Amino acid sequence: MAAEDESASDLIKHVLSQPGNEACADCGSLGPQWGSTSLGVLLCQACSIIHKKILPANKVKHLSSWEVPELKTLAENGNAAAKAKYEVVMPIYYYRPRRNDCQVLKEEWVKAKYERQEFVDPMKKQSYQEEVREGWLMKLGRDNGLFLKRKFVLREKDGKLKYYPKEDEKDPKAVINVETMNPTFQPEKIGHRNGLQITYQKEHRTRNLFLYHEDGKEIVDWFNTIRAVQFKWLKLAFPAEGDQELLKRLPRNFLKEGFMEKTGPKKTESFKKRWFTLDKRRLLYFCDPLDAFPKGEVFLGHKDNGYSAGLGLPKGTESNGAWKHGITLDTPKRCYLFTCESEGDQKDWLDHFNAIINTAMSPHDYAQESLLKHK
Incomplete structure (x- = not known):
């Protein structure tokens, strides 16, 4: 034995x-x-x-x-x-x-x-490989807080996602360029196990769509269809880049999300609870996690350009909110003050901020920084 x-x-x-x-x-x-x-x-x-x-x-x-x-x-x-x-x-x-x-x-x-063994037979085409994808998804209304059925159409040829309130509608409610889209699964935030958030840019403004489908395969196939169309458009836009480099430009999960309290630029204003999303170098904040538009946005640049983050609040600052674990984020534009519910959350946010601030910026990052400075 x-x-x-x-x-x-x-x-x-x-x-x-x-x-x-x-x-x-x-x-x-x-x-x-x-x-x-x-x-x-x-x-x-x-x-x-x-x-x-x-x-x-x-x-x-x-x-x-x-x-x-x-x-x-x-x-x-x-x-x-x-x-x-x-x-x-x-x-x-x-x-x-x-x-x-x-x-x-x-x-x-x-x-x-x-x-299903979808990746075995080279002759079998999957739904996320089709040039046109149409289907119905449940979408959260921007103002009424209700999920309603909407028709979505994604065409590879023009690289646009459109959605319509009704089957026979001729004009779409929105037209979204795929190159600005970042789909991420958000089951806890949306309150449905198949919840998908699509964040995109329109006229230099960030917008969120919150969607779900009862069928898991359907929502995952939509997610991979978007990635497929984006990848094909990236190959046209950056012909000199290899496939592995292009993959880095595809949709990514947010670095961190969660609540913090924030005060206004005068520092005498009360701290208010906000939902924060850290997406690469962009820190967006919302009144509610399911808001369509952010209330504001902060760019996190490199430390050599005047960006820094540290524990605590400046002397004389009174944390008049519910939370006492402070973070000070300095940018060339202004100083931002946040408070967290716990020391663990405070450390996690600070670690993320400093990791970004200590990372060299790309040409795209500089363009993003310039754009936000002139907003």
Whole structure:
């Protein structure tokens, strides 16, 4: 029995040392300790739960529970082999979920990869690869706070997303250029597990759309259709850049979101609770998380250009709000004062601010800074 245990232990070490097995096959989390005997892949605990739910015929369990024959099967397969089998024709723009992504993205990724096997047959075209996509999504009204059914149309040819209040409407309610769009999944904020937020720029003004669809596949396919159209337009706009560089320009998750209190420019005004969104170098603040338009915006430039962030508030400043953990953000334009609910939140915001301020600016960043200075 001891010899058998030792053999199993050695096999586990061998399996974990193989290239590709150092991270979860589905979300990339390091140090996976679970695995599928059917697919021959290593998984993190969170993804193992998804596999059990979606692929019930799959035998999934912790590595320590595997028998020697099962470990040998895994040693003969592994994550690299599974990727070569199930991701043969996966489009470069298709979003691969990460550890902290929402549940619908992870679940639909597992379904697409193993159940529907969307990335195996090069002759089979998926819905997110079509030149025109039409469908109905639930959209939050800007003023009434109600989700209403709206028709959305996305055309690759003109690179625009349009939506209509009714089926027979000739004129769209809005026309959005895909190059300005940043779709992000926001289930907690929107209050629906399939909630999608689309942030875009129109006439140098930021606007948010809040959407959802009852079907997880439908909303994830919309998300990847937007990425597909954006990627094709980027290839035209930046022909000298490689695909990996273009991927960095595709939609991204916000660096951080949450509530802080903020005072006005006179510093004698009371601190008011605001919802903040940190998107690259742009810090936007809203009265409510589901506001269509931000109440204001702050650009975070480089430290050599007069930007800094530190703990606490200036001497003589009274924190007359509910929260007492202060942050001072200095910019060439003005000094911004915030307060956080806890020390942990204060530190997290400050770490994010300083990480940005210490990062060199790109030409696009300088253009953005100049634009905001003249607003």
